[in-house]
Amino acid sequence: QVQLVESGGGLVQAGGSLRLSCAASGRTFGVNTMGWFRQAPGKERDFVASINWNGGNTYYADSVKGRFTISRDNAKNTLYLQMNSLKPEDTAVYYCAATIYELRVFYSRRDRYDYWGQGTQVTVSI
Secondary structure, eight states, rough: OOOOOOOOOOOEEEEEEEEEEEEEEEGGGGGEEEEEEEOTTTTTEEEEEEEOOOOSSSEOTTTTTTTEEEETTTTEEEEEEEEEOOOOOOOEEEEEEOOOSSSSSTTOOOGGEEEEOOOEEEEEEE
């Protein structure tokens, strides 16, 4: 089993920045692709970004390309999401996810991830 704990959420003004972290523990040696998803009130949980085990492959939702950057530090078992130029529509609960497989095609599908964190709230004010 792998446990994921997100942190770094909060309230920020539009145009500001936040960095989310996701600390992994447990059987982390088997983890390959990790990703970020987000869920706004009344909406489905949507893909934001993903990264493979060595950081060589990253994927982003069109809505965050050029503004968000996903990265990971395997020595610290931590995943990051640097969010710049935040917009009110970025307001959501952000979830960290992980799988033992390398996802090169289905990285945006929730059902491809085996482990999930509890989420961290990000609120962007006008």
